Amino acid sequence: MSSFYRINPQPLSEICSLILQNNGVPVEDAKTVSDSLVDADLRGVSSHGVIRMSIYLNRLEKGVMAKQTEVVTMNETESTAVLDGGYGIGQVVSQRAIDLLLEKAKNANLAAISVRRSNHFGAAAYWASQLLEHNMIGFVVSNVEPLMPPPGGAAAKVGNNPIAMAIPAGDEKPIVVDMATSVVPLGKILAAKSKGQEIPLGWAVDRSGEPTTNPDDVVQGGFLFPVGGPKGYGLAVLVDILSAVLSNGAIGPDIHSMYQDFENPNDISHFFMALRVDAFMDPTLFKASVDRYIQYMKDTPLTAGAKEIYLPGEIEANNKEKNLIEGIVLPKSVVEELENFARAAGIQASLIEELTNNPYEETVSNI
Amino acid sequence: MSSFYRINPQPLSEICSLILQNNGVPVEDAKTVSDSLVDADLRGVSSHGVIRMSIYLNRLEKGVMAKQTEVVTMNETESTAVLDGGYGIGQVVSQRAIDLLLEKAKNANLAAISVRRSNHFGAAAYWASQLLEHNMIGFVVSNVEPLMPPPGGAAAKVGNNPIAMAIPAGDEKPIVVDMATSVVPLGKILAAKSKGQEIPLGWAVDRSGEPTTNPDDVVQGGFLFPVGGPKGYGLAVLVDILSAVLSNGAIGPDIHSMYQDFENPNDISHFFMALRVDAFMDPTLFKASVDRYIQYMKDTPLTAGAKEIYLPGEIEANNKEKNLIEGIVLPKSVVEELENFARAAGIQASLIEELTNNPYEETVSNI
Numbered sequence: 001m002s003s004f005y006r007i008n009p010q011p012l013s014e015i016c017s018l019i020l021q022n023n024g025v026p027v028e029d030a031k032t033v034s035d036s037l038v039d040a041d042l043r044g045v046s047s048h049g050v051i052r053m054s055i056y057l058n059r060l061e062k063g064v065m066a067k068q069t070e071v072v073t074m075n076e077t078e079s080t081a082v083l084d085g086g087y088g089i090g091q092v093v094s095q096r097a098i099d100l101l102l103e104k105a106k107n108a109n110l111a112a113i114s115v116r117r118s119n120h121f122g123a124a125a126y127w128a129s130q131l132l133e134h135n136m137i138g139f140v141v142s143n144v145e146p147l148m149p150p151p152g153g154a155a156a157k158v159g160n161n162p163i164a165m166a167i168p169a170g171d172e173k174p175i176v177v178d179m180a181t182s183v184v185p186l187g188k189i190l191a192a193k194s195k196g197q198e199i200p201l202g203w204a205v206d207r208s209g210e211p212t213t214n215p216d217d218v219v220q221g222g223f224l225f226p227v228g229g230p231k232g233y234g235l236a237v238l239v240d241i242l243s244a245v246l247s248n249g250a251i252g253p254d255i256h257s258m259y260q261d262f263e264n265p266n267d268i269s270h271f272f273m274a275l276r277v278d279a280f281m282d283p284t285l286f287k288a289s290v291d292r293y294i295q296y297m298k299d300t301p302l303t304a305g306a307k308e309i310y311l312p313g314e315i316e317a318n319n320k321e322k323n324l325i326e327g328i329v330l331p332k333s334v335v336e337e338l339e340n341f342a343r344a345a346g347i348q349a350s351l352i353e354e355l356t357n358n359p360y361e362e363t364v365s366n367i
Numbered sequence: 368m369s370s371f372y373r374i375n376p377q378p379l380s381e382i383c384s385l386i387l388q389n390n391g392v393p394v395e396d397a398k399t400v401s402d403s404l405v406d407a408d409l410r411g412v413s414s415h416g417v418i419r420m421s422i423y424l425n426r427l428e429k430g431v432m433a434k435q436t437e438v439v440t441m442n443e444t445e446s447t448a449v450l451d452g453g454y455g456i457g458q459v460v461s462q463r464a465i466d467l468l469l470e471k472a473k474n475a476n477l478a479a480i481s482v483r484r485s486n487h488f489g490a491a492a493y494w495a496s497q498l499l500e501h502n503m504i505g506f507v508v509s510n511v512e513p514l515m516p517p518p519g520g521a522a523a524k525v526g527n528n529p530i531a532m533a534i535p536a537g538d539e540k541p542i543v544v545d546m547a548t549s550v551v552p553l554g555k556i557l558a559a560k561s562k563g564q565e566i567p568l569g570w571a572v573d574r575s576g577e578p579t580t581n582p583d584d585v586v587q588g589g590f591l592f593p594v595g596g597p598k599g600y601g602l603a604v605l606v607d608i609l610s611a612v613l614s615n616g617a618i619g620p621d622i623h624s625m626y627q628d629f630e631n632p633n634d635i636s637h638f639f640m641a642l643r644v645d646a647f648m649d650p651t652l653f654k655a656s657v658d659r660y661i662q663y664m665k666d667t668p669l670t671a672g673a674k675e676i677y678l679p680g681e682i683e684a685n686n687k688e689k690n691l692i693e694g695i696v697l698p699k700s701v702v703e704e705l706e707n708f709a710r711a712a713g714i715q716a717s718l719i720e721e722l723t724n725n726p727y728e729e730t731v732s733n734i
Contacts, residue, residue: 079446079476080646109446110477114647137609150664152673157664167608175608177601202569209670227595234544234679237664241534241542242504245656246647252663279447280481280613289612296619297517297524297604303576306519312601 004360005335006327011354013038015342016050022345023060024067025089033091036122041328044319045178047187048123051334053341055258056089056120062262065089065119071096074247079108082247083115087265090121094270098130101272105136109279114242115270116249118142120258124164125178125313131166131274132174135283138166139273141239145255145266148182148224150233154209156223157252160185160232161239166313168277170287172294176313181236182224189218243269329360371727372702373694378721380405382709383417389712390427391434396459403458403489408695411686412545414554415490418701420708422625423456423487429629432456432486438463441614446475449614450482454632457488461637465497468639472503476646481609482637483616485509487625491531492545492680498533498641499541502650505533506640508606512622512633515549515591517600521576523590524619526635527552527599528606533680535644537654539661543680548603549591556585610636696727 013034020030033056041049059065069088073081081100085093097113104111121127124140131138144159160182167175183203192199193215206212207221218224226232244251249269256264277283300309323329335355342352380401387397400423408416426432436455440448448467452460464480471478488494491507498505511526527549534542550570559566560582573579574588585591593599611618616636623631644650667676690696702722709719 075647077476077646080642082647108475108477109444110475110479112477112642112646149670150667150676152670153667153676154670155667157667165605167605175604177605179595179598179601183595205670209668209673227598228546228550230679231546231594234546237542237679238532238534238544240660241657245653245660246644248648248652248656251660275447275479277613279444279479280442280449281615285615286612289615290608293607293612293618300517300520300522300524301576303516303519303521303572306576309517309520312597312604 003332004329005332005356006329006358006360007335007355008327009038009042009324011351012041012050012328015338015347015351015355016053018347018351019053019057019338019341019345020060022347023057025060026068029069029089029092032095033089033122036091036126038328039126039320040123041330042320042323043123043125043316044323045123045125045316046330047185049328050330050338052120052122054337057341058262059119059258059266064262064265069093069096073100079104079111081113083113084247085115085118087117087119087267090119090268090270093118094121094127094272097270097272098127101274102131102134102136105131105134105274105276109276110274112271112273114247114249115272116244116247117265118268118270119266120268121270123178124162125166125176125316127272128164128166128178129174129176132168135168135277135287137168137275137277138164139275140164140270141243142270143240143243143249143251143255143268145257145268146252147186148226148233148236149205149209151226151229152209154207158226158233158236158240159255160224160226161236161243163235163239167290168283168287169290169294170284172291173311173314173317175290175294175311176316178313179227181226181232181239183227183232184224186224189215189224193219239271242271246271327358370699371696372699372723373696373725373727374702374722375694376405376409376691378718379408379417379695382705382714382718382722383420385714385718386420386424386705386708386712387427389714390424392427392456393435396436396456399462400456400458400489403493405695406493406687407490408697409687409690410490410492410683411690412490412492412683413697414552416695417697417705419487419489421704424708425629426486426625426633431629431632436460436463440467446471446478448480450480451614452482452485454484454486454634457486457635457637460485461488461494461639464637464639465494468641469498469501469503472498472501472641472643476643477641479638479640481614481616482639483611483614484632485635485637486633487635488637490545491529492533492543492683494639495531495533495545496541496543499535502535502644502654504535504642504644505531506642507531507637508610509637510607510610510616510618510622510635512624512635513619514553515593515600515603516572516576518593518596519576521574525593525600525603525607526622527591527593528603528610530602530606534657535650535654536657536661537651539658540678540681540684542657542661542678543683545680546594548593548599548606550594550599551591553591556582556591560586606638609638613638694725
């Protein structure tokens with residue numbers, strides 16, 4: 001038995017889409033979700049990939065995430081809008097928001113949309129990057145349930161709210177920042193715990209808010225810590241304001257864990273913003289200038305251990321190039337889960353077999 | 368002799384303004400600069416306060432910062448503009464940008480202005496905060512000369528570019544984030560060096576890009592390090608793009624140190640953005656909601672050593688309240704410098720005496 005499989009993105013997306021459809025999600029919406037998850041796997045951000053299917057299906061079944069996503073425009077101007085996601089699927093809500101954002105930015109040069117009552121939307125970079133081909137700069141943030149204390153605090157009050165921004169380039173790959181506002185995601189703490197390793201001081205704090213190197217202290221009532229202390233905390237607070245306060249969405253204890261609470265809607269909020277480059281300068285000149293900036297940055301003498309200087313998002317873009325050709329590597333456990341969902345959904349056997357056609361033996365470093 | 372003086376903000380600003388006027392700066396512009404510097408001192412951000420007068424005067428005298436600031440609009444739309452600061456005074460350039468931004472945001476709900484060929488504009492928070500009374504959210508960033516390597520690099524390629532954002536509140540103090548994208552500013556490294564202390568690992572790297580605890584390694588060819596590594600680097604890159612690339616301004620080696628290079632213009636770039644709250648929701652409801660968010664955050668159990676939970680910008684706002692009543696505390700060395708500039712500018716003796724009327728003996732912790 002192999003520990004991993006290599007899977008082509010197209011059938012992987014189709015299988016996920018069919019599973020979602022069989023669970024009550026409309027065709028177009030199912031495709032939107034699947035494409036976003038598979039894109040994260042292509043980019044090597046497997047934490048936001050098809051591994052999420054299990055949680056999504058569970059939340060759909062429990063009724064805390066709506067199968068039919070109905071997005072309502074609460075109010076709008078030529079350049080702005082507030083949307084209510086109706087506890088629908090985060091990706092579907094986000095695709096509607098991006099489509100509306102594009103329409104508004106085309107007319108108004110700048111556009112911003114704040115969205116309440118949504119769910120996990122996958123990787124923030126996926127949405128910000130949709131603006132690139134339109135020669136726009138994309139800015140996307142989302143709040144999540146409280147996971148970090150404010151500095152000096154001993155309770156989780158603010159999420160490790162992600163911030164993404166995408167900058168179009170010319171011949172070079174676009175610059176795409178996508179960062180959580182904690183030092184590390186919870187996954188890294190859990191990985192250290194499972195290996196019996198200590199975590200570096202500064203990654204997280206125990207239940208008293210004191211720094212700890214023991215992952216058990218974090219898992220048992222402790223918290224993630226904001227990157228740079230007051231800096232990450234400040235950024236996470238700004239995300240809460242732009243996404244949840246500006247949309248009259250949920251904050252703090254009214255946001256429920258996607259992973260642990262299957263009785264209540266996740267109830268997170270997003271904020272999307274677009275800037276048309278041609279409102280400032282000719283997009284061709286801009287993109288040539290971004291290319292020069294990228295070359296300037298990559299042309300940096302290296303430290304002893306380093307092999308290359310990367311721009312934000314470059315490693316993920318490299319992963320995508322590679323995985324589009326070679327296929328996505330998924331661990332056996334994730335593939336088996338998908339197989340079970342696919343069989344339960346009555347998907348034809350020849351398609352399901354695409355999941356396990358290519359066993360992959362090597363240890364994979366980038367997932 | 369006292370080591371410190373307490374000085375009322377009004378005469379302090381008047382003295383700075385008169386010195387600048389005597390050095391060729393028009394009355395209104397001199398007042399703009401002085402008010403910005405004194406506001407930083409009031410907020411306890413003394414690194415961006417009147418201590419900067421010496422450098423500003425030097426740059427004005429050498430002709431690398433223009434005495435008469437002429438800001439030219441290179442292009443504009445209803446909601447955007449690109450400005451050329453003509454190597455004028457950063458605060459004067461920024462005040463013109465903010466005035467134009469306000470005008471545009473009033474009409475278009477969202478507005479953004481990218482500005483090239485400018486100089487140090489003081490604290491970024493000062494400009495973002497000017498939008499608060501108009502019920503707008505302010506976002507202000509600036510690039511500075513390269514001070515940090517990209518992760519894996521052994522040369523400074525990107526500034527510790529500051530990011531500021533101001534959120535209006537109701538009865539509570541506004542939320543104002545103002546952060547450099549390095550772990551710490553250079554001042555903290557210099558302070559450790561002067562005290563013969565080691566610096567924590569992670570603050571900075573030596574000339575090979577390797578982490579160091581010796582402040583001498585940093586001062587002698589080393590570099591500041593981005594907060595959170597790739598995260599601070601990513602944010603600093605975004606600031607470069609929004610400020611300098613979008614305005615066709617200087618990047619990398621074309622930006623010259625304000626502190627060390629008196630032969631060339633500083634040549635930094637800024638980016639200003641405003642979002643009208645009422646484009647999204649009623650500003651009174653928004654501000655009440657921000658107040659509730661602030662109360663929610665402050666109502667957090669404390670860690671063993673902590674006395675209070677602060678929102679971003681709250682400590683600075685508290686400093687300002689206190690210093691408006693008690694006066695600004697400045698070290699003797701800064702006051703003596705100002706006295707010399709004031710005498711050289713022919714300012715009347717009774718005004719100059721305001722600087723030294725109130726000696727202050729205590730050790731001051733917040734400057």
